[in-house]
């Protein structure tokens with residue numbers, strides 16, 4: 001097993017333990033669901049609005065609109081979980097906002113101007129990496145929630161199924177505008193690297209934050 005593989009496995013074990021502890025309290029549940037709402041509503045640079053204009057193909061523009069509407073619906077689903085559990089939406093500190101962190105790290109998204117085919121490809125590669133993370137992580141959150149609240153667990157699984165469909169949207173539009181399959185795969189690789197770095201940084205910051213709040217009790221191994 002390579003070093004990066006074992007580091008990644010160790011991180012995933014910590015994350016599973018972390019999620020289990022987090023959903024055990026109302027404050028932890030509110031925090032986790034608030035992060036999910038924030039992530040689904042994280043389109044601060046109006047990326048989808050820009051894509052809808054830049055994607056000059058009626059069928060593909062329709063996919064952009066459907067994708068945007070799905071994300072808005074996901075935020076509503078998570079808001080519904082908060083309401084059903086009698087919890088309030090909590091402010092999410094900037095350093096725990098994955099999408100914003102990714103924007104800051106790449107100089108993209110928040111300030112991005114999406115006009116050219118190259119811009120569209122880069123944007124869809126990054127969206128693809130974000131969607132893939134959702135597909136990977138939401139079932140884990142669902143598993144943590146299952147013994148606590150089956151409806152919230154089901155919501156995460158349902159959203160995860162949609163995110164899987166969004167991967168196909170990203171692939172279809174990314175490939176359409178990429179000059180070649182190699183160019184698309186290269187864009188995907190770059191985006192995945194950026195997203196992975198942001199995910200680890202934000203994940204560790206979140207563990208630190210929740211530990212400081214006393215929601216989890218936890219030692220991060222040196």
Ligand SMILES: [Fe+2]
Nearest residue numbers: 040070071074
């Ligand atoms: Fe979503």
Ligand SMILES: [Fe+2]
Nearest residue numbers: 131162163166
């Ligand atoms: Fe999505």
